[in-house]
Amino acid sequence: MDGKQVARGGITVAETLLKYGLIQGSGMVIRCGTEAAGVMVKEAGSLASYFSGCSLGSGIGDFMLKKSQEVVNTGTKTLEKGSIFLLKKAADKARNGLS
Secondary structure (H helix, E strand, C coil), X not given: CCHHHHHHHHHHHHHHHHHHHHHHXXXXXXXXXXXXXXXXXXXXXXXXXXXXXXXXXXXXXXXXXXXXXXXXXXXXXXXXXXXXXXXXXXXXXXXXXXX
């Protein structure tokens, strides 16, 4: 095994770690964080309506939370796909440079 093979293997390992650890991991954290924040806001609204006796606007709030979560999901997944595409292109270029 020569140094070029070791370097190509190192590039593959780095590509995999960046793909799953950084790119997809960050997307998952963002999606879960916004979902958790939405749940907390919804519960706060439930408590407020329970203690005030008025539930006006909870349908609007639920709709807005649902739509904002969809936007976050779509945005992060699109960003992940684009980042992974660029990462693969860069890793392929680096591996081909070691040929």
